[in-house]
Amino acid sequence: MSLDVNQLISNIKDAASTVINHDITEIRGFSERQLAALALQAKLIANAILAEEIDDDLRDYFLDSLEDMALNFAKTLRGLLAVTIEKVWNAVVGIIWSAIEACTGISLKIAS
Amino acid sequence: MSANQPMKRASTLCLFLAILVSSCTQLAPRYDAELYSGLTEVNAELMQFFSSVSHGTNKGSYSERSQNYHSLIGKIDALAMQSNTRPVPGKVTLRKINNYLDSTDSNISFESAPPSVASLEKISSSLNRMRKEDEDKGLRATAVALFKNEVVISMDQALTYESFLNR
Numbered sequence: 001m002s003l004d005v006n007q008l009i010s011n012i013k014d015a016a017s018t019v020i021n022h023d024i025t026e027i028r029g030f031s032e033r034q035l036a037a038l039a040l041q042a043k044l045i046a047n048a049i050l051a052e053e054i055d056d057d058l059r060d061y062f063l064d065s066l067e068d069m070a071l072n073f074a075k076t077l078r079g080l081l082a083v084t085i086e087k088v089w090n091a092v093v094g095i096i097w098s099a100i101e102a103c104t105g106i107s108l109k110i111a112s
Numbered sequence: 113m114s115a116n117q118p119m120k121r122a123s124t125l126c127l128f129l130a131i132l133v134s135s136c137t138q139l140a141p142r143y144d145a146e147l148y149s150g151l152t153e154v155n156a157e158l159m160q161f162f163s164s165v166s167h168g169t170n171k172g173s174y175s176e177r178s179q180n181y182h183s184l185i186g187k188i189d190a191l192a193m194q195s196n197t198r199p200v201p202g203k204v205t206l207r208k209i210n211n212y213l214d215s216t217d218s219n220i221s222f223e224s225a226p227p228s229v230a231s232l233e234k235i236s237s238s239l240n241r242m243r244k245e246d247e248d249k250g251l252r253a254t255a256v257a258l259f260k261n262e263v264v265i266s267m268d269q270a271l272t273y274e275s276f277l278n279r
Contacts, residue, residue, distance in 0.1 A: 083276050
């Protein structure tokens with residue numbers, strides 16, 4: 001049995017697209033929640049400063065904190081991206097393995 | 113040259129590709145159901161605590177809340193440690209990816225520590241600062257709302273990442 005390269009390419013594209021579409025939806029939801037919460041925090045800090053409800057020390061703390069949380073947001077996005085890359089990678093390898101198995105009749109053990 | 117020669121070449125190419133790619137890889141830690149469950153439990157306790165102080169506090173009654181602070185901070189620190197001590201897979205692959213990213217001067221290298229560790233450490237530092245402020249001066253409702261939003265942001269980061277690992 002010969003390997004249909006065009007079919008293989010199509011299968012790889014489908015597998016990658018399925019993973020990416022699913023993950024992007026979740027990542028978009030997370031990003032929107034984070035951006036809304038960070039914007040709310042900025043608004044709360046501004047209001048508290050204007051109303052003199054927090055002292056200078058606490059104001060500086062909350063402003064530094066906002067920066068730390070924005071950095072952690074970026075780190076989390078990067079972490080989510082690593083998981084998505086891993087899933088795409090494994091989906092693609094799985095498709096290639098299956099195609100070779102079907103073509104050669106040789107059983108290739110896929111490490112989990 | 114035989115008619116099926118191009119097919120043989122394509123098969124050989126795919127075989128080499130497959131060997132090159134080597135096998136399934138893992139770039140992020142495994143999902144830890146116990147850790148995720150711990151996060152959801154401590155999150156509920158945090159929200160209960162914030163609800164109880166939402167109108168602000170008086171430093172005179174700090175001793176009534178002291179144990180709550182220490183209990184919550186201790187639980188969060190334990191979860192951060194639990195997240196950080198998981199085996200990190202794919203170090204070789206991650207290093208190769210980082211070497212490439214470093215060569216592009218893009219400064220976006222992947223870290224080996226899970227991002228939830230930094231988020232949990234941030235929650236711990238927020239609670240510590242809130243505890244100190246409560247003990248020294250008491251807290252206005254506005255300050256409580258600000259500390260609560262910090263915890264909500266960081267907890268969302270930790271929960272989202274840990275849940276995402278369940279692949």
